[in-house]
Amino acid sequence: MAPDDLYNETQPDVSQKAADCRRRSERCHQAILTAAAELLEEKGYGGVSVEAIASRAGVGKQTIYRWWACKASVVMEAYAKQVNQNLPLPDTGCVKTDLGDMLGQLAVVLGTTSAGSALAGLIAEAQTDPHVAQEFRHQMIACRRAAAQTLLQRGIDRGELRPDLDLDLAIDALCGPIWYRLLLRHTPLDREFAIALIDQLMAGITA
Amino acid sequence: MAPDDLYNETQPDVSQKAADCRRRSERCHQAILTAAAELLEEKGYGGVSVEAIASRAGVGKQTIYRWWACKASVVMEAYAKQVNQNLPLPDTGCVKTDLGDMLGQLAVVLGTTSAGSALAGLIAEAQTDPHVAQEFRHQMIACRRAAAQTLLQRGIDRGELRPDLDLDLAIDALCGPIWYRLLLRHTPLDREFAIALIDQLMAGITA
Amino acid sequence: MAPDDLYNETQPDVSQKAADCRRRSERCHQAILTAAAELLEEKGYGGVSVEAIASRAGVGKQTIYRWWACKASVVMEAYAKQVNQNLPLPDTGCVKTDLGDMLGQLAVVLGTTSAGSALAGLIAEAQTDPHVAQEFRHQMIACRRAAAQTLLQRGIDRGELRPDLDLDLAIDALCGPIWYRLLLRHTPLDREFAIALIDQLMAGITA
Amino acid sequence: MAPDDLYNETQPDVSQKAADCRRRSERCHQAILTAAAELLEEKGYGGVSVEAIASRAGVGKQTIYRWWACKASVVMEAYAKQVNQNLPLPDTGCVKTDLGDMLGQLAVVLGTTSAGSALAGLIAEAQTDPHVAQEFRHQMIACRRAAAQTLLQRGIDRGELRPDLDLDLAIDALCGPIWYRLLLRHTPLDREFAIALIDQLMAGITA
DNA sequence: CTATAAGCGAGACGGTACGTCCCGTCTTAGA
DNA sequence: TCTAAGACGGGACGTACCGTCTCGCTTATAG
Numbered sequence: 001m002a003p004d005d006l007y008n009e010t011q012p013d014v015s016q017k018a019a020d021c022r023r024r025s026e027r028c029h030q031a032i033l034t035a036a037a038e039l040l041e042e043k044g045y046g047g048v049s050v051e052a053i054a055s056r057a058g059v060g061k062q063t064i065y066r067w068w069a070c071k072a073s074v075v076m077e078a079y080a081k082q083v084n085q086n087l088p089l090p091d092t093g094c095v096k097t098d099l100g101d102m103l104g105q106l107a108v109v110l111g112t113t114s115a116g117s118a119l120a121g122l123i124a125e126a127q128t129d130p131h132v133a134q135e136f137r138h139q140m141i142a143c144r145r146a147a148a149q150t151l152l153q154r155g156i157d158r159g160e161l162r163p164d165l166d167l168d169l170a171i172d173a174l175c176g177p178i179w180y181r182l183l184l185r186h187t188p189l190d191r192e193f194a195i196a197l198i199d200q201l202m203a204g205i206t207a
Numbered sequence: 208m209a210p211d212d213l214y215n216e217t218q219p220d221v222s223q224k225a226a227d228c229r230r231r232s233e234r235c236h237q238a239i240l241t242a243a244a245e246l247l248e249e250k251g252y253g254g255v256s257v258e259a260i261a262s263r264a265g266v267g268k269q270t271i272y273r274w275w276a277c278k279a280s281v282v283m284e285a286y287a288k289q290v291n292q293n294l295p296l297p298d299t300g301c302v303k304t305d306l307g308d309m310l311g312q313l314a315v316v317l318g319t320t321s322a323g324s325a326l327a328g329l330i331a332e333a334q335t336d337p338h339v340a341q342e343f344r345h346q347m348i349a350c351r352r353a354a355a356q357t358l359l360q361r362g363i364d365r366g367e368l369r370p371d372l373d374l375d376l377a378i379d380a381l382c383g384p385i386w387y388r389l390l391l392r393h394t395p396l397d398r399e400f401a402i403a404l405i406d407q408l409m410a411g412i413t414a
Numbered sequence: 415m416a417p418d419d420l421y422n423e424t425q426p427d428v429s430q431k432a433a434d435c436r437r438r439s440e441r442c443h444q445a446i447l448t449a450a451a452e453l454l455e456e457k458g459y460g461g462v463s464v465e466a467i468a469s470r471a472g473v474g475k476q477t478i479y480r481w482w483a484c485k486a487s488v489v490m491e492a493y494a495k496q497v498n499q500n501l502p503l504p505d506t507g508c509v510k511t512d513l514g515d516m517l518g519q520l521a522v523v524l525g526t527t528s529a530g531s532a533l534a535g536l537i538a539e540a541q542t543d544p545h546v547a548q549e550f551r552h553q554m555i556a557c558r559r560a561a562a563q564t565l566l567q568r569g570i571d572r573g574e575l576r577p578d579l580d581l582d583l584a585i586d587a588l589c590g591p592i593w594y595r596l597l598l599r600h601t602p603l604d605r606e607f608a609i610a611l612i613d614q615l616m617a618g619i620t621a
Numbered sequence: 622m623a624p625d626d627l628y629n630e631t632q633p634d635v636s637q638k639a640a641d642c643r644r645r646s647e648r649c650h651q652a653i654l655t656a657a658a659e660l661l662e663e664k665g666y667g668g669v670s671v672e673a674i675a676s677r678a679g680v681g682k683q684t685i686y687r688w689w690a691c692k693a694s695v696v697m698e699a700y701a702k703q704v705n706q707n708l709p710l711p712d713t714g715c716v717k718t719d720l721g722d723m724l725g726q727l728a729v730v731l732g733t734t735s736a737g738s739a740l741a742g743l744i745a746e747a748q749t750d751p752h753v754a755q756e757f758r759h760q761m762i763a764c765r766r767a768a769a770q771t772l773l774q775r776g777i778d779r780g781e782l783r784p785d786l787d788l789d790l791a792i793d794a795l796c797g798p799i800w801y802r803l804l805l806r807h808t809p810l811d812r813e814f815a816i817a818l819i820d821q822l823m824a825g826i827t828a
Numbered sequence: 829c830t831a832t833a834a835g836c837g838a839g840a841c842g843g844t845a846c847g848t849c850c851c852g853t854c855t856t857a858g859a
Numbered sequence: 860t861c862t863a864a865g866a867c868g869g870g871a872c873g874t875a876c877c878g879t880c881t882c883g884c885t886t887a888t889a890g
Contacts, residue, residue: 232861232862235862261863261864265863266862266863266864267862267863267864267865268863268864268865269862269863269864269865270861270862270863273861273862
């Protein structure tokens, strides 16, 4: 999925119809996303409210509601770029290294930056609002899973992984624990954890 | 961990001191828990509010706040029993079967009953309120992890599992994906999933 | 007062300067007034908003604000014609008949047509916005009072009315109750009321 | 009508049912009415908003909406007392003096105090909201008309006024012009005006 | 017979206020 | 003395219009 595709719904292709009279103000768009990110960094997801974003961005509330359905959508867009642009798709020829790069980066982003609080908040909101859940899966999860699939398939093709591997199951086994630690915070979430997870899954735990 | 310990903070030991002028009304206690469970079943976690619980239970709001810190605590207590009483600690002599029993039951409870919505809602709330997070880990996670630890240790002792196994890591690898599916709902959560997960982790994914 | 004078502020004299590159579109002008009148008829003064007028007239909001200061001005212009064109200046030789014609017609227009709701709404708005108040007195009240003054003066000249009559006071005594009933709606507003009012004022209420 | 009757809807008879658990806070009640009156005095009716009242009174908005339907109702209650407590019911034996007292006081209150702006604003709002109109007639108009009726009837009984007098019509003729001047503000509203009005109506305007 | 300066439709924008919901605390009458 | 009922201060929600603004198209003189 091309990263530009992510905004199709809220920011329709501009070149297609030049006759829109007054188009979306890019200045606002950015001000809002920036305000949302700042608030998140300062006060965490709970400290973000549509009114706070509007006031921080120097914008009317209606301008936010004109383009986004709720604060979750704003936060989602504010972090989609950060989370997905950094998405590496390494190809070192070794599946363990590739997965380590990818999941290590995910663990670090979630564990040490404000993106962790942002995405945890979004998952929280998704439990209440199915539309947020849908959008979250689409924007935050789908492309990561697709990338992981590519990596694993290459591993299979190279004969590193079992040919009968269930890709979805393997991805759940790799990503699940990372999100689990993000949400439960029972133990730290860092690169080492990701690496150890991969090692363990590849080798198996049987004696 | 003694199960009674779980309520120490919110439900001070009633038997301990008979000299309280008037002690907690068991009728209220039950009515509130029942009301919470009913509302959860009917409207999901989002449809539960302290006011709704109070009105449904025929109880003043204050009576709820006297004994619990917030609605999350109520829901937690309402489901702790259900989730933890069913906690099996099988000992069939085969670690794969034992884990399958335990995680299969977890997957089924989370995937098909209202407990799924309840616990997902609690995790959501935990993202905002650290106290809820703490209590959730204590009441909902800790004893399960302890049980899993016992199972895995037996497997090691019997020579079924690698002796250098990192128990915490293995438990994350087993439970993480289940909670991940509960919260993301990208694919169904059932016994088969749990079994497949265990199989995959035990055997590893290397060719 | 020449009726054309009434629009001087909002509708600058078109004939005066032919050198404007592009002059006011008469089509728009009419469409806006018509839309305002329709909305008023359908939903009353409260249902009229600048946005509703614009959308109904198929016109941009700016086109309205280019020519009028606020919705009150639009409504005022839409009804000034109707209210003032019908302004009779009868001269039957009998002041009671003359007043009866004039005030009877006023009572009927206010009491039974949408002009009642329109003018009531305008007075309402005038309480908040002094500019509307000013314009309202100028467009809706002044010419009517002038006409009444003429009628009464003729009555004095003919010896029908007391020569020391305070014209302004008499006009207030005649018109006040009509507007009062329009705004309070405690009793119906019709021709009979106007006639009775005149009779009573002329004869006095002393035994 | 007993003045206490006026609050029946918003302030139900307390003695009737002693079983209300927590009753309306009189402190709030007063704080809100005071805040409303202050705001009105400072900024006029247009400067009053429910949010401003709430913030000035140090009260949640909901506390206002719990007891009143809209800001008009609050303002109405805030001024009902002032307007109606001052309602004189003189009995000097001379109907002209009695009416002069009563209408003079009305003219002065409306013309020189903030009650004028308040009542004008209420009439304005009544044009949009029929419920306000209804309440306004009931609280602000009815008792005044009743009092005037009493005065006039005494005049008839004493032989000062025509025995066939239409009381409602006479009251409209007396009060209408006063409200008319309040709302149009084309000429000042003072005691002299009220007196002159009465004189003119009593004597009639015929030569 | 252009060219150019409005007028125009569309509607985004910063604001203000609305009326609603629920939170967690506080108050009160009565069991 | 504790409970139910529910009022309270507070804060965010999402909506409706306000009056201003910007855009790209259209149109009617003025040069």
